[in-house]
Amino acid sequence: MRRLFTGCLVALLLILNTLVLIGPLLVFALLKLVFSGYMRDYFSAGVMWIAETWAQIDKAIFALCIPTQWDIRGAEGLRTDTSYLVVCNHQSWVDIPALIQALNRRAPFFKFFLKKELIWVPLLGLAWWALDYPFMKRYSKAFLQRHPELRGHDLEITREACELFKRQPVTVVNYLEGTRMSAAKREAQASPFDHLLVPKAGGVAFVLAAMGEQLDRLLDVTVVYPCNGLSPDGPGERIPGFWDLCCGRVPKVIIDIQSRGIDPALWQGDYENDPVFRLQVQGWVNDMWREKDRRIAQLKAGG
Numbered sequence: 366m367r368r369l370f371t372g373c374l375v376a377l378l379l380i381l382n383t384l385v386l387i388g389p390l391l392v393f394a395l396l397k398l399v400f401s402g403y404m405r406d407y408f409s410a411g412v413m414w415i416a417e418t419w420a421q422i423d424k425a426i427f428a429l430c431i432p433t434q435w436d437i438r439g440a441e442g443l444r445t446d447t448s449y450l451v452v453c454n455h456q457s458w459v460d461i462p463a464l465i466q467a468l469n470r471r472a473p474f475f476k477f478f479l480k481k482e483l484i485w486v487p488l489l490g491l492a493w494w495a496l497d498y499p500f501m502k503r504y505s506k507a508f509l510q511r512h513p514e515l516r517g518h519d520l521e522i523t524r525e526a527c528e529l530f531k532r533q534p535v536t537v538v539n540y541l542e543g544t545r546m547s548a549a550k551r552e553a554q555a556s557p558f559d560h561l562l563v564p565k566a567g568g569v570a571f572v573l574a575a576m577g578e579q580l581d582r583l584l585d586v587t588v589v590y591p592c593n594g595l596s597p598d599g600p601g602e603r604i605p606g607f608w609d610l611c612c613g614r615v616p617k618v619i620i621d622i623q624s625r626g627i628d629p630a631l632w633q634g635d636y637e638n639d640p641v642f643r644l645q646v647q648g649w650v651n652d653m654w655r656e657k658d659r660r661i662a663q664l665k666a667g668g
Contacts, residue, residue, distance in 0.1 A: 371430060372612035378426045379611075382419060383488050390415045394495030406532055412495055413474045413533075420469040427462065431613040435466040439622035443471040447581040448534050450572060450627070451475065454561055454587055454657060455540040458607040459615065463588045467620040468536060472584075475536040478568065497529050527575030536584075537576070539569045541650060547604070558654060560661040566643075566650040570636040573646075577632030585623040587657055589664040592616045619664050 393411040400408060427433060443449075449472055453460065468475060474496075481500045484490040493500075530537060541564035544550065554563050573580070590605055592615075605615045631649060634642030 368612040368614065372608060375426060375430045375611040378430070379423060382422045382426065383492070386415055386419045386422075387488055387492055390419075390492060390495050409497075409533060416474050416492070416496055417470055420465045420474070423462070424466060424469065427466075427610075431610065431615075433610065433613070433615050434617045435463070436617060436619045437467045437622070438620065439624065440467055440471055442624070443468070443584075443622075444581075445470065445473055446534055448473065448530070448576065448579050449536045449582055449584050450569070450576075450580050451536055451538045451584045451586055452541055452569065452653070453538060454546065454661070455542050455544070456546045456588065456590070456604045459590070459605050459610050459618065460588050462607075462610065463618050463620050464538065464586070466618075467586070467622060472536045473534040475538045476530065477538050477540075499525075524571060524575050527572060530576060531579055537572055537580075539572060541565055541569060541654070545604075558658040560665075561654055561658050564650050564654045566647045567636065569650065570631075570643075570646045573627070573632040574636065577627065577629065580627055583625045583627050585625055585653060585657065587619075587621040587623075587660050587664065589619040589621070589661055590615065590617070591619060591665055621660065621664060623660075 390412055393408045393415065396408040397405050397412065451464075451468075453464070464475060476496065476498055477493075478499050478501050479493060484494060484500050486493075527537075542562040543565050544562070546560075546562050551558070551562055556563050609615055628649075631646060634645070636643050636646055
């Protein structure tokens, strides 16, 4: 009963925070549509400030209401006046609060590439639109075979989004697995990794092509739930959900950040049309994923 009360209280406070701040955020977003040039950049900065304030208040709510320990490693030296590319493993909606804990007001407010259907999420869909989050429509291979004219449509959206990102410092977050990891998905893919799904290199390749010279560093972020997302009240093996976090059932989250330089060769080719360059980028991504898989095992063992 106590955990249920905690979950309801945290959820209510998060909703109130969103309701209070979404109004000013949308006002600044509409002003962005009206103005251009430096005035548009001014209102865009206002939208970012409101979003960072919303995230900071969410952090305070979690700190006051739940006992989760956020073990953040490697955040030293991050700056808000430059742009980063973040690649991260993806297991749960708790990954989003984990990134907020690690990066908010240490780096520019981050942007995700979202599934188009998420624009209909109450309140948050409007907020994501206001923040210029790109909404992607994913097509199956069978659908693309029937409609080849739509092939490459997502990559064009990526290019357009990155053009907007060039006007201000930004942290672009890319979940290379494309979906949340689960044991069933890993088995269905016959993934060669113990803790990860097979990564997709196309999205990150086009972000690099569009923004490579603007990006200062790559932040390789690994999120681990060393206690399997469960409270010490009982044993079990599962990835925690957002409700588990709200109820205080996630005792510890490790957010490990490895800052890496980005080889200019990674954005100086044609990923779509050059098979040699495509293999080069895919090899770089796979090497990074093999190292991340080993790191997850180490963090779980010693976390």
